[in-house]
Amino acid sequence: MAIVNLKGVTYKYPLTETPALSNINLKINEGEFVAVIGPNGAGKSTLCYTLAGFVPHFFKGDLQGSVEVAGVETKTSTLSDWVLNVGLAFQNPFNQISGAKYTVYEEIAFGLENLGIPRGEMKERVDQALTLTGIRDLADRSPYSLSGGQQQRVALTSILVMQPKVLVLDEPTSQMDPIGTREVFGVIRSLAERGMTVIMAEHKVEWVAQFADRVIALYEGKLMMDGRPGDVLTSERLVGKGYGISRYTSAAREASRRGLWPRNRELPVTLDEAVMGFGGFPLPRGEGQGVRGKGRK
């Protein structure tokens, strides 16, 4: 069942001529983990805003076509209808922090408090969320006296704790350390596994390939590609346009020109795929070729 359904969506910000999104058609099923890639200015954030109702309820401008997310239709709703179903983590985590709270703990609890969730349940959910993103030891700190990556974790946690049906993440790991990034991808994968629908704008394609079910490539507001990670992320169409390309893919592409990569073999995006290809090992059945995302970890 499609939980996200965009039909012919074209959007222009106020006072602009060029659409930030152009004729986007997109269906996403419940429990899918979809990554959105694209160069700077491609429209990733605008798509995130649209999925979370900020376009057109906060950013006015001109929205054509229809947007339906978790049963709510943009044109017949208000922003508060969306907040219950869809959580958005902003590209800049500084914009996420409420400014109303003195500690990280209270900051994370803020949204639940507003919903009137009983204290016991609230405490349980906050504790769980803090553990999930590895920031338990920051609970008593001020949300303002944190490092960039710590602040980004707090912003992400404040969305996860709401357990939205649809989770929209705009480059949620941009300031995180490398291993922390991988761990957060793992956490998000496990949420998708339990039925949460995830849409995530991201440049870090090695982890996208390993954890997402599907990749959408935007270019100048248009949906250029939509498919399984291995196909999209190794496509020649991404080369030279600003897309993130994994070093494994680039090295194998060059190697195949020099006859150092097995002929007819799909280019790798992840370390394991690269090891198999360069090491000359056949892929075990069911690994790598067909099932990325769901089947793997």
Place this chain on the structure above:
Amino acid sequence: MKIEIKDLHYTYPAGVEALRGVSLTIDSGEQVAMVGQNGSGKTTLVKHLNGLLQPTSGSVLIGDLDTKKVPVAKLAVHVGYVFQNPDEQLFCRTIHEEVAFGPRNLGFDASKIESLVADALNLVELSSRKETNPYDLSPTWRKMVALASIISMDTSIVILDEPTTGQDAVNVARIAHVVAELRKRGKTVITITHDIDFCAENFERVIALSQGKILLDGPAGSVLGQGEILAQTYVDPPQLTRLGKRLGLKKTVRNQEEFLSALKS
């Protein structure tokens, strides 16, 4: 100018012990990348170089200037710092004003200011947007404005705090080009980054911080090859270094050329 940090400790007023004994020398004209776990103290450390923070104990020397004794304005002549979050740094109405602000403050004459601004905007490829308000740009381009507004001060030391965050591959290449250009000009460049591939491809020396201390410091090839130690501070080796290890290549490879030639032999 040489940078000399001796047994630097720093505790934030709220009581967080962010630096716990850092000693470090960086020679004039060196290009250094700094990596490490979130909260390991990278930003705190570099904020000591231009006097934004003062040591709780220990000392920081820029050439022969002791940052405890010299006013921030005097350090600004030598040390430029591009903030992790550009919005903490930008406040002018147009890109041109923003980029001219620094050199104007340093007291350069009008024609020198114009040539510094033109050079900096040219380097980050924003020459055609001079009259644009920085806040009409996307956050990724605002970061480029922040970069230009430090380059235009022509300081001998340039510090970039996570310049590649959120940048696409074209802008990352642009930043790499800026770093290369600054190297040619003999500047000292210190770049904090979580993008280890970018680090491996553009820096000769790498310093890894962990919990307020230096964990590793040395040539990129040797530091970035030490996966197990780096993992203590949540850093992975570069992609091709990991691949080389898994394939059993003897040499630690850092970039595509090294990888492909090691593969052949």
